[in-house]
Amino acid sequence: MGLALVLTAVSPGIGGVLVRGEKGTAKSTTVRGLAEVMPAVEVHEGDRFSVDPADGGAVSPDGPFGPGRPTRTRPVRLVELPVGATEDRLLGSIQLEKALTSGAVELEPGLLARAHRGVLYVDEVNLLHDHLVDLLLDAAATGTVTVERDGISLHHAARFVLIGTMNPEEGELRPQLLDRFGLTVEVAAPRDPALRAEVVRRRLAFDADPDAFAEQYAARQADLTRRIADARARVGSVVVTDAALLKVAEVCAAFEVDGLRADIVTTRTAAAHAAWAGRDRVTLADIRAAALLALPHRRRRNPFDAPGLDEDLLDRVLGDEELPEPDPDPDPQPEPPGGGDDPQREAPETEGSGGPGHDDHADQQPDQQPDQPSDQESDQPAGNQDEQEPDDQPAPQAPPAPSGSGGDQPAARSGTAYRPRLLTVDGVGEGNPGRRSRARATSGRRVGASTGHGSLHLVETLRAAAERSARQGAGTAGGRVRLQPVDLRTAVREGREANLLLFCVDASGSMAARRRMAQVKTAVLSLLTDAYRRRDKVALVGFRGREARLLLPPTGSVEVAAALLDDLPSGGRTPLAEGLLEAERVLRRERLRDPHLRPLLVLVTDGRATAGPDAVDRSRRAAAHLAGQGVPSVVVDCEQGPLRMGLARTLAGHLRAEHVPMEQVSADGLVEVVAGRADSGPATGRVA
Template identity: 85%
Template sequence: MGLALVLTAISPGIGGVLVRGEKGTAKSTTVRGLADVMPAVEVHEGDRFSVDPADAGAVSPDGPFAAGHPRRTRPVRLVELPVGATEDRLLGSIQLEKALTSGAVELEPGLLARAHRGVLYVDEVNLLHDHLVDLLLDAAATGTVSIERDGISLHHAARFVLIGTMNPEEGELRPQLLDRFGLTVEVAAPREPALRAEVVRRRLAFDADPEAFAEEYAARQADLTGRIADARSRVGSVVVTDAALLKVAEVCAAFEVDGLRADIVTTRTAVAHAAWAGRDRVTLADIRAAALLALPHRRRRNPFDAPGLDEDLLDRVLGDEELPDPPEPEPDPQPDPPPPPPEGGEDPEDGQGGEPEGEQPTEQQPEQPQQTEPAEADAEPETEDQPAPAPSGAGEPTTARAGAAYRPRLLTVDGVGAGTPGRRSRARATSGRRVGASTGRGSLHLVETLRAAAERSAREGAGAAGGRVRLAPADLRTAVREGREANLLLFCVDASGSMAARRRMEQVKTAVLSLLTDAYRRRDKVAMVGFRGRGAELLLPPTGSVEIAAALLDDLPAGGRTPLAEGLLEADRVLRREHLRDPHLRPLLVLVTDGRATSGADAVERSRLVAGHLAAQHVPSVVVDCEQGPMRMGLAQVLAGHLRAEHVPMAEVSADGLVDLVSNRASNRSTSRSTGRVA
């Protein structure tokens, strides 16, 4: 983590650092210490946008500044972006005092302006609202901020080191923003007792006397600052040979990363690492260190792939031979007179006598690095002598893995909610399309305000001369907007023996995995309950980390009887607890089962009673019917009736499968009618 922060401080063009790790690992403490070791910056006196005085092309909205304008040197700023910040706080807003007193429209710079040439730190970056993520993406991609609103038309530079920290258990990061982070690191608390004791010892020393503690490390911190400044001054002179570029491309291709941003970031990181190590050219050691930081989060093929890098494969691709030295610069070409031909011999340039007979001069080709097969090539091939899984319902329970996820149909909660912004169900929101007006809090709806004032004036006969309408506080109306909210998706999965038959569990897990992928993209929270044998178990409490849910899904065994009532009761307990924590988070119960209840003599009756209880609580539910084959009992559809839930056959979970199914039904209706209209 320290190396990643130092490298991005040496070369801000790397694109920042994402720090992932469990809670209590000093992620925020380490990031906040970075600003203290970065070299100070020079700015114009009174410039709120911190442009570089040495850059002739840098223009500040507070400028222009004369040649003799005073300058000052200040420490690098570390600007923290709160998760709940508003768009105005990030971009800037009108100075209300000047606008109200003098009518002048002037911008109060936002956090992006303050972070220019510094560090922008986002703690819990995975919880950042989508509209702020979009603004960060624009600023990170262009290095500028454009403001066109409220009578303001302004552009200013915003180049900063973006650093984010997150706990993966609280949810994943949007892929677009994840790719914008140049480097990523995983941190964890040390397991060695001696190291843990040293951490506690230093923390206690700091709490007892912060100034003395800082003074103890002042000299080492000053040395680190000087080394970073020295590396910054030399980073532009580090040589990247063609062989080094080719090796970076081989590494990125071997790990099958998307796009070319990985190649660019890896090269920039290798250059910064070479400058940090005091070298004048990029070596294999620099490329290896850069790849370990720049590639783990780019090789993920789907949202649930754990970040990481196969270091054995990396070493095989890099090889053991060091990169060749760069060619010597050619001397200044000066036309020298040709040497006189030797007496009694031929001119060497005639091609006679210059080389021994039978040997022709050949142009020396650069050594081509050997291609290395992927790690999978070293794995032993699978044989057909693997033990077959035990039949369902007999012996030990079996464990099937999910197949490739597909695009599922959209499952939503009926009505209009007021939960956390997301992308699933309809909800009242601060952004979105305007659907009405109210007297509550929100943005001003000017038309409805004037309408209310006019109606009141007409009723009271209070219209002024000239037809003017007087406004009163009671006339104010705010816009009611409708957007989308995130929901709690509670998956209640039947893992009994009947689900393990005929590869049914593999299909069930694939369907659930597809719905989990959809939940990840729509920013939902998820929870999972599994039931088999004699009871039900809460496999995953409500969380934003669908990655953990996907891992648990693969490990879910199948076999035994079907305690359907117990599964529904556990789901009811989870939903009631979560409603107490967040009353605005609307749930959606997704019950995946074939509808059979076989645990106990009264299993069917108990499951119907619990289903009726959930229906009386108005729990929005969907029953995914896993029953297959020509002879079907239709128990899942009956259960959906007791739950007052939507009944979805397994074939209709896929959006493409649903389209095909509807098309086939329409085609069958049209061919079966000799006359009449087809809707």
């Protein structure tokens, strides 16, 4: 993590760092420490956009600044972007007071302008609205911000070190957004008791006397600041040879990353690593260090792939250490940047040894990533494993017993996820931004105005003021409408919200046929993948035998749900009523935590109820109770075969739920069904 932060400070064009890790691993502390060791910047006095006085081509909207304009040196800013920030706060907005009092249109700079030449830090970046992530990643990549809004048209520089931190347990970033971060690192607390004790010892020392603790490390911190400044000055002259470019391309192609952004970022990172290590040209060690930081998050093929890199494959592609040492040889003529053969052979093959003191940054970088399985092995979905039965399964003991048997069946694996149909909650909600159901939102299309909280609707505000003046016969003051607080109107926007998808899965003996359970798990996995893309929270309840259990409380981490789903065993009776009542308890608790989060119950069952003497009656009462609570529900009917009892359809009626046969969960399957019905007559049922 330290190496990634330093390299991005050396070359902000890398595009920022995403730090993923469990809670309590000092992610935020480390990021805040970065601003302390970055070299101070010189700015014009009174310039809100912090342009560099030494850069003759830099233009500030607050300028122009003449040669005699005073300047000052200030520390680098650490600007924090809160999760609940708005687009106006990020980009800047019109100064409303000046606009309404004097008619002047002036921009109030946003956080991107404030972060110029500094550090922009987003904690819990995976919880940030997607459109804000897009905006700040675009700014980080281009180095400029263009504002075209509210009668303002300007652009300003926004070159900053972008750092995002996140806990994967709270939900992942979409792969498209992951790709926009230049580097990514995984952090975890040390397992060595001695290291853990040292962390606690230092923390206690800091709490006891912060000034003395800072003084103890002042010299090392000053040395780190100097090294970063030296590397920044050197990085522009680092030579990236054609051989180095070809090797970067070979590495990116070997890991099958999409697009060319990985090649560009890896090359920039390798150059920054060479500058940090004191070399004037890129070596194999630099490419290896860069690949370990720039590629792990770009090799994900689906939302449930764990980030990581197969280091054995990386070493095979890079080749033997002796081969790619054509750095120092003077073969092509116009290569040397400043003087023939470089005397900088003093930094040999020590994997990133830099100047005095801080060789630990380079030495530890091969261990940056936790141990990962090979990137082409079993963590990918198992395709149609159930069609060719793996030999490692125990021999199926007689045919699976019907629902009365208590014997567990081996856990079936899910197949490859497909594109499912869209399931939505009816009505208009007010939940967190997402991509599923209609909702009142802070972004989206404008559908009206109100007197509540939100962004100002200027036209409706002026209209309300004019109408009030006409009603009161107050006329205008000096030809202008006089605005009063009662006239203020805010925009009502409609967008999409995230929902809580509670999967209630029947894992009883009636579902235990291996091929059938694999199809059920594949359908649920497909819906989980869709929930990931639509930013939903998910929860998982399983019922079998005589009980129902909450396997996964509501969370944003659908990866955990997918892993639990594959390990879900099956067998035993069908306690359908217990499953419905457990689902109701989960939803009731979650409603107390977040009243705006609208749920959608996805019940996956064949509709049978066999646990207990009055199992059918109790399941009907439980379904009626849920329907009375107004819980939106979908019943995915798993019954198969030419003769069907229709129990799941009857259950959907008691739940007042939408009934979806499992073959219609797939969007393609639904199209085929609708097309077939169109040939035979009008189709019935609601299609979301």
